[in-house]
Amino acid sequence: MSDDETYDAGYDDWLDAVEDGEAYYLEGPDGDGWLPPRRVDPATGSRELTEKQLPETGEVETFTVVHVPTPAFEKDAPFATAIARFGPARITGIVEADPDDVSVGMDVAVGVMETETTGDRAVVFRPK
Amino acid sequence: MTDVRIAGVGLTKFGASPERTGRDLFAEAGLDALDDAGVDQDDVEALFYGNFMGELAEHQGHQGPLMAEAVGVDAPATRYEAACASSGVAVAEAVKNIRNGERDVVLVGGAERMTNLGTAGATEALAIAADDLWEVKAGMTFPGAYALMANAYFSEYGGDREDLAAIAVKNHENAVPNEKAQYQREISIEDVVEAPMVAEPLGLYDSCPISDGASALVLTSEAYAEEHDLDASVAVTGTGQGGDLMALHDRDFLARSPAADEAATEAYADAGISADDVEVAEVHDCFTIAEVLAMESLGLFEVGEGISAARDGKTTREGELPVNLSGGLKAKGHPVGATGASQLAEMASLLRGDHPNSEYVEGATTGVTHNAGGTVASAVVHVLEVVA
Numbered sequence: 001m002s003d004d005e006t007y008d009a010g011y012d013d014w015l016d017a018v019e020d021g022e023a024y025y026l027e028g029p030d031g032d033g034w035l036p037p038r039r040v041d042p043a044t045g046s047r048e049l050t051e052k053q054l055p056e057t058g059e060v061e062t063f064t065v066v067h068v069p070t071p072a073f074e075k076d077a078p079f080a081t082a083i084a085r086f087g088p089a090r091i092t093g094i095v096e097a098d099p100d101d102v103s104v105g106m107d108v109a110v111g112v113m114e115t116e117t118t119g120d121r122a123v124v125f126r127p128k
Numbered sequence: 129m130t131d132v133r134i135a136g137v138g139l140t141k142f143g144a145s146p147e148r149t150g151r152d153l154f155a156e157a158g159l160d161a162l163d164d165a166g167v168d169q170d171d172v173e174a175l176f177y178g179n180f181m182g183e184l185a186e187h188q189g190h191q192g193p194l195m196a197e198a199v200g201v202d203a204p205a206t207r208y209e210a211a212c213a214s215s216g217v218a219v220a221e222a223v224k225n226i227r228n229g230e231r232d233v234v235l236v237g238g239a240e241r242m243t244n245l246g247t248a249g250a251t252e253a254l255a256i257a258a259d260d261l262w263e264v265k266a267g268m269t270f271p272g273a274y275a276l277m278a279n280a281y282f283s284e285y286g287g288d289r290e291d292l293a294a295i296a297v298k299n300h301e302n303a304v305p306n307e308k309a310q311y312q313r314e315i316s317i318e319d320v321v322e323a324p325m326v327a328e329p330l331g332l333y334d335s336c337p338i339s340d341g342a343s344a345l346v347l348t349s350e351a352y353a354e355e356h357d358l359d360a361s362v363a364v365t366g367t368g369q370g371g372d373l374m375a376l377h378d379r380d381f382l383a384r385s386p387a388a389d390e391a392a393t394e395a396y397a398d399a400g401i402s403a404d405d406v407e408v409a410e411v412h413d414c415f416t417i418a419e420v421l422a423m424e425s426l427g428l429f430e431v432g433e434g435i436s437a438a439r440d441g442k443t444t445r446e447g448e449l450p451v452n453l454s455g456g457l458k459a460k461g462h463p464v465g466a467t468g469a470s471q472l473a474e475m476a477s478l479l480r481g482d483h484p485n486s487e488y489v490e491g492a493t494t495g496v497t498h499n500a501g502g503t504v505a506s507a508v509v510h511v512l513e514v515v516a
Contacts, residue, residue, distance in 0.1 A: 011261040034378065035262055042373055062283065062382055064275035065328040066267060070252045073267045081267050083276055083377045090377035092266045099328075104283055115267075123266045 010037025033089030136165025178215025216468025303455025366399025
């Protein structure tokens, strides 16, 4: 871990859940999916959000290969960052693969990695 | 409702001046704007000021009063923060303030000191405009976010790196005669395509530079301008602001910017114009793909067609609709807190006829400015018209 020991309730709880194989998303009344922490569904304004199990497989919708990172990822670059859709929820994560092997439409599973630069936890997509 | 006149404009040169403080940058722009307007600083009733990363770059919060002091204005001063749209939002609020009769003379603008942070530090500072938990902690940078949008655009509508490169080439060409611009030099398609990658598919020359600089406008009511016989021929006739969800992955569209659609619709309705009336535009091209999204949101091109506009010559200075005659963020530079107001300063000069590129829009009476914050979670559009 880096010096930043702040625990972000909701976010870190979600990473814990992913590490335990219990990834989830928050579903709004119209079936939209979101990541925590949230008290309101942005799509409807409803306060009725329900925890649902995140589908095991997501699909990469877009990605980029980051060559100039922020200092917190200095030793990790270059790496591919992608937005992947898991059912109704989309997630941003680092793809654990050679950037040349990443493509739109590829299937991935969500996980948690420790970054090389700081040892902090980060959302990772593992090709399936 | 009163017209809001642009009585004076002031810009520092945008570029790398890491030793200059924000207060010095804004003082230069603010004093130039007052001089250009011929308005006494004692007549200024408020300062609306945009700044994004002052805490990180200068360890300086509470910048409103500091900037009023720097420019010699004894009046209430407030800082607005909306990432790269900070001074665009400040202008929108200033316009409303004058329109509702609250004040007759307002100084509005912004400043940013960035190059003292270095590339890594500035990259980190810019990234805080994204969702820290769900984007930045997943390695996303600002170029990275726009690269995600660019790849999504290519997948959905087509286009390639050379289409984007034509935008950079155009904006560099426009910046050559602009003494306020950071890069007064031309580049080629090959320069852009062969440049080192920042975040694929965006390379170094697809990206705006890291810049220091400041901008300022003196806005007055129509009555004040007439009473004081000001030379203020350009008015802000329309203003609009839109918003979107913070994280790109939560948006309905990855390759469009609905917040700017909303801002444009509101600004056009406010001014009583349509996209067809727009003769010249200054848009937020922090990355080449951003100019495409901006033009489509402004209704200047259909969705999916903005990508080829520069390559086809439609938006070049000789084209039917010149875009970013200032050089844009790409070549003029992007001191983020200064950018929104600087777009209005450039547009006012273009329409007044005293801009080095005014010859390309001779006789034009209607221009728009488009300023975006984050990955367009904030957007501000203004309509400027020659009214006198």
